[in-house]
Amino acid sequence: MAAVQWDPFDAIERDVRDMVADPRWADVPAATQAQAMAARLLLTPDGGCWLFGSYARWYRHDKVEGEWHLSAPPADARARAVARPIHPAPPVPLHLLPCAADFAFDRGSTQAFVGPDVPPHITERIRALLDAHQGPRAEFPFVTGPLRAVFYADVPASVAAVWGTVMWCAYAPAFDGNEVLLSMFGEFLARPLPGDDWVRWLPPMPLNALVALYADLLRGEARGSASRLAALVGDTARVLLDDSRFRPRAAALLAMVEPLRDQPWPDHPDQDAAAIRAAWLARCPADLRGAILVETSPGEHFRHSLYDMVRALSFVCAHGADPRAVAASLLAADVQAVAPGVAARLYPWLDAQLRQTYYVTLAEPQHPLRGCWPRAGEPPEALRPPDRASAAALLGAGYATGLAWCRLTGTMPPPRGFPTSAATVSCLIHERDDPLPGVPGTSSEWIRHT
Structure with missing residues (x-):
């Protein structure tokens, strides 16, 4: 039997959850909480410094700008396994300290309503x-x-x-x-x-x-x-x-x-x-x-939606791809097709790594990451989710991300969907719960006669 590989990211999540669940955590001074969280930071070989903090999500530290950005962690098991504690640790901002309410939040599902219908x-x-x-x-x-x-x-x-x-x-x-x-x-x-x-x-x-x-x-x-x-x-x-x-x-x-x-x-x-x-x-x-x-902070909502999209792309690790890079490329594809003039307005909401990937994909027509973009309404083979549930999750997270950046920039969402989300539909057409459109008596009839 193969040995189970230790995952530092999972270990830190469990540790932080246990620590914050202790009723005494709420009474600990914020400065002391920050010290405890600093002892639980992780460093990855690419220079990323990671914090599992508020909203029960991960944040990546930009050592050049000195800022923390909400950012989904590495999905590849090998990349996660080599993460190590960091010394000396950068200061942990007080607004990123987790609280018990963060871990009580039920995030539900990112699936769209295509494939699995409403029960x-x-x-x-x-x-x-x-x-x-x-x-x-x-x-x-x-x-x-x-x-x-x-x-x-x-x-x-x-x-x-x-x-x-x-x-x-x-x-x-x-x-x-x-x-x-x-x-x-x-x-x-x-x-x-x-x-x-x-x-x-x-x-x-x-x-x-x-x-x-x-x-x-x-x-x-x-x-x-x-x-x-x-x-x-x-x-x-x-x-x-x-x-x-x-x-x-x-x-x-x-x-x-x-x-x-x-x-x-x-x-x-x-x-x-x-x-x-x-x-x-x-x-x-x-x-x-x-x-x-979505109502209180459109910028943070965009970050969380993009975080969901990265997680929904975790299946690309099987092809040797980085879900974070793929998500940045797909974001670039949608922005380029729908509203290229607002592209730069998303830079402040991306961490340094995602920002660079997003920029070069937009700026260089021959960049390899443009290979992630849909062609003739179909996703590349490597971006076809392995099952209906993951396809619905990618469709939902991708569409939510598109709506989020449209709201953030004041852009009208496209009536036919964003290119990357529309391409994902092709992975679900034959796995829907309902009858095909156009069949007399099905529930699609009303929309053509309204």
Whole structure:
């Protein structure tokens, strides 16, 4: 039997988790915590210095700039095995010190909604909520705010609230064109959804859109309807908890709106939508702060999404490739195709190694890493994930990363998806859970006749 190779990165993770889980950790002075973390830094042969810190994630130190960047660690077992403690250690910033809440956060799944569909028991419960809160007897006015452009004018705010909750909670809103969770809204949508029969590439849903529905009811003195709307958002989020692709944000949204069910007055003094949004975010507990980075820090959200993308690419190690370099190359491919003018605006959010890889891939048309770029809508053979689960994870992480850098730079996401995510779809077309598009009676029919 082959000997099990010792992994310093895994060992440090276990050690830090055990240390932070000790109830006494919270009472240790920050300076002492920093010393304890400095003793647990790792050095890799490429000069990288690694810290397992806040958000229960790894950070890489740039010795030239003296800064720490969120950065997924090496995935190759051999590269990990040769990591060693570092002496002398660079100072550990206090804001990167981990706390117990960091390790309580459930990150859910990075999978998109292509390949594995939303489970039927979830779609049935969402449909029941939708049926119960729409129609002539619904006690809600028509939809207002940013969601008004999505629906017909006579659609009640309750329908928009369910849709907005589903979309805000989705880690990566790339859905199978036949997804039942989308088709049940077909009669209400004022325009076809972006994408094609295979994938609906939906834009990100800002929290502002949900807050606007609620705030407009408060301003209109319809406080009973406002409370019922908040309860409906909470009920929808509770259903979505059963799918790991929704769970982190669904838990955060539930924490924001659940207090309004029995005590509707906390938001009434602040009927301004911006103030209400701030109040909702403030109610999100510390162990769910990672779920709302999309709202509180677009730059950090981009870093975390790229971190997820690197992890989703870990399978390329089998081909001798570095997932970090491949992720930087795929990021360059999307930026070059969608908005080359914003390329430089992402530099400050990348660690030195990723930044250099991203730069040379953009700058040198003949660079070998351009071999990672899709050709004719297909990924290179080495970038085809080995199974459906990993393909869905790469599709989701790649799409989430694209949406994140678009939000960070003010770029409109492409309606047909980003090139690298769209190429990954070809790895999933024949592994979907549902009938093929175009077959009469399937759930894709509604979208072509909306």
